[in-house]
Amino acid sequence: MADARTPGWSRRAVLAGVGAAPLMGFAPGREAVKGDGSLKDHAGRAGMQYGAAVRASLLAEQPDYRAAVTRECNIVTPELELKWAWLEPQRGQLSFTSADAIASFAAATGKAMHGAALLWHLSIAPWAAEALADQPDWMIVRRFLASVIPRYGEVTHTWDVINEPMDMGHRMDGLRPSPYLAAFGPDYIRRALEDARLYAPRAKLFINEFGLDYDFPVERDKRYLLLKLLEGLKTSGAPIDGLGMQAHLELAKQAHFDPKVLAQFFDDVGSLGLEIRISELDVKEANGTLATAERDARVADAVRRYLDVAMANRAVGSITTWGLSDRCSWLDSPGGKAGPNRGLPLDAALRPKPMYHAISEAYALRGG
Template identity: 50%
Template sequence: MLASAEPSSAPERPSLRQAAARTGRRFGAAVRIEQIVAEPDLRDAVLADCDALTPEIAMKWDAIEPEPGRRDFSRADGLVRFAQDNGRALHGHTLLWHRSVPAWAEAALRETPDWGLISAHFESVLARYGADITTWDVVNEPIDTGQRMDGLRTSVFLAAFGEDYIERAFVEARAHAPQAVLFLNEYGLDYDIPVETDRRYLLLKLIEKLKVRGAPLGGIGLQAHLDLRKGPFSEPVLARFLGEIRGFGLDIHITELDVRERDLTAPPALRDRLVAEIAKRYLDVALDCPSVSAVSTWGLSTRHSWLAIEPEDLDFYWRLVGNQGPGPGFNRGLPYDSDMRPAPMREAILAAFERRPLSL
């Protein structure tokens, strides 16, 4: 699809991937192959700053199998080839997520709970990419504090298979990817506010349960969708939480870092400074934890950020074929702006890596 090449106009400043590598970590971003192909400036920035790529859409179940038995791996294959041609790692995302179940599969599971559907999906994806991808988000966003006492989301998976579906998913993934590090990926764990305090507690209880049962859980993904509207961010609270995850012997990835702004009408320079400040505060704490081995942003440029679209109904985002780019008032919470100019957030990420020792 694309010939192997280093970026034609690599920035003179230090790259994020080089700064991360000096600490023994990887830096990456969620990407779509169709955007990389169509936009050379985005491609150059990805190659300059990222040594790990996450498929934003292409490996989700509904993207791969929109109709029963009709699997389309073209976009995922294209991204795998791009990564291989350019010596970049891939992080698999995601095998089970309640928002990416094909309509036909959800209807079938609600009518007849058949684990064979899950097994066939896992096998089709992991058999194809197991040799190329060594880390996977197996279960994505299983927690919801507002639905059950145990904090599990009342998804189609829970309805069909009960609370053990998470353990079964990890066992299933291990059967098809015996060498991979298997992750549970979750959001809303960052702030010192009651709902996120509850979410942290429930995630730790879930980890404990999975570990006691011997599930092959190898890592936790912290999405880190930071939000300037939420209120207090506490460095000690985050540090303690990371230490508790580390205590289980798990790898930790920061998987979907971006920043939602509070006031989109403020002067751009002020907005960019506030975004950079919270990103730096968060990463200074995260990178103090030796178990944090990778940092990825959810997109590299505001041009394609889900926050730039600002849908109140996020179903709109998942139905969207491709956005047309943000207007001047849209969210600016990623390392590059919509014109692919480095934003202050990029320099904040770089500074967070550069304050770390050469290796962990």
């Protein structure tokens, strides 16, 4: 355990003691743009990034998984390890062991680490939620941000400061009821961004959101109100640099995918001068009883159609999938005898699937 005074994570310190995390042939800070055709290579040739959500336990325990992430990614996102409930389950007792392990891996293999996610209603430490309900004190939030953000400043250049702030059906502005909204009102978003900028003056700061991909009434409303939120933040001078589009695609909803609608939203966000990250791309299958080849073709088609729209907009700067392999997807099996959900680039044996090639083809649209 470590308290908030724990010295910050340092790339130099990690590399000095990296015996447990060999360099694997990568030079920190140097990005290859030619090579064996990995997703990282295709992204580099397009002047972009490819990343995946990772878990510290898998990097430590599964050498083939670690090698696949090393080969394919130039940015990694901790799936759980940077979230408040994980870092500080007891007040004042912060444990950075798992997050530091991912930062060490990133430094040793020449990658960046994306910071996800600082304030999220589902990952607030229970003690913090109780404290904010009893006495709204911004210093509780500020101490957390001050403890985490500077620690990873050398390896983390992008942060999801606010995760999933929108939920339709509660308020006219579309904001989600949460401990933060209850304690501080809508201004909690601006305050968090301003504190994040204070502790990470050169990083890019994002709001990350899901449910923006299809032409349903609820998603149309969400896009409209999220755009209003972003416009208001920009007008007020809040330090917001971009939007994370989670892109959790669902095959059961594909009939409601409208490229023109999505393209317009990308245009609207880009017109505010904001960068767009495809931040958590994966595909939830609808039918696990089909032949594997058909399942993979349907997944790849959904990804291809989405990324055709995304890559046509220069505001889109990176693609991250929420996991790299079906072996460790958060998505449940769609049922049937054909195994787990197949909505990530590599199968459970870490072999490329048609979705993998759909992503590499998308980078080719930008010259990758």
